[in-house]
Amino acid sequence: MENKYLEIPAIKAILSRKSVRRYTESQVEDQKIETLLRCGMAAPSGKNIQPWELIVVKDREKLNAMAEALPYAKMLSEAPMAIIVCADINACDYWYVDASAVTENILIAAEALGLGAVWTATYPYPERMDVVKNVFALPENVASLCVIPVGYPAKDYQPRDKFKTEKIHVDKY
């Protein structure tokens, strides 16, 4: 038994995950950040290539620069930190699929840790990907899938119920 937060059940965390866009001023503890990164890297990848690269951002100027330039990531100006999920695009052609699994792991882990987070897409929008590329002077072969602001939720967010039986097909379409 390590930490209380580790006891949040998996199914509950998956079903409770929601997009959290407003945060308190509390910093995210380093141990929790490491857990988020560890969970991200536990994702599967095609041929086990693990093309991902993760950027942890706490630098206020860089968070603000992204908030200003990314149309759906304005909340970065109030978030205490963010994780950017990137990948080596030369490592495999479908890096964004592997990076999506990383992102989902991080989002579920954030929910389990009592944090709030949201997937703000940069891929497949060239102008948004360029923002991240420029702010961090990324090498030519590194591209970003998304920027994930992370913090403690400023209010009580409720998950949406998106279960729809009409989307389930059994043995035939």
Next chain:
Amino acid sequence: MENKYLEIPAIKAILSRKSVRRYTESQVEDQKIETLLRCGMAAPSGKNIQPWELIVVKDREKLNAMAEALPYAKMLSEAPMAIIVCADINACDYWYVDASAVTENILIAAEALGLGAVWTATYPYPERMDVVKNVFALPENVASLCVIPVGYPAKDYQPRDKFKTEKIHVDKY
């Protein structure tokens, strides 16, 4: 408190998830299948479009037909069932990103439920996507991301430790 399996902690389930390719002959209970589907549909999606469509396959002939035609899904011939993650490709341009989040949710939920599963990619391989399209006579606008065989693990699988500090960048790349 519903079921024992719901008590598996989220972080543990994420870190314990592994690709399980051999299964016992036990069937997967309907309640667990519904939980897998419910977790899949709890994924986030761009603009909340929810482009996904899920096919549950228990039909032995269809499982075998896919096992025969898909190069990395031979284990379907022994799996009691599979879930195919599809999407309406006209609903959004990056359907495979949303469908990847669905897939990862299902894989983590399977781990949490004591099941074993594995992501066998059909996207981005046209010939593999055609196999699914043909076996299920999918409409023109529906494409598959992957086929996920699901069953009870036939042996004790251990997760890989893929945590690599060299993939973590703090405030600069």
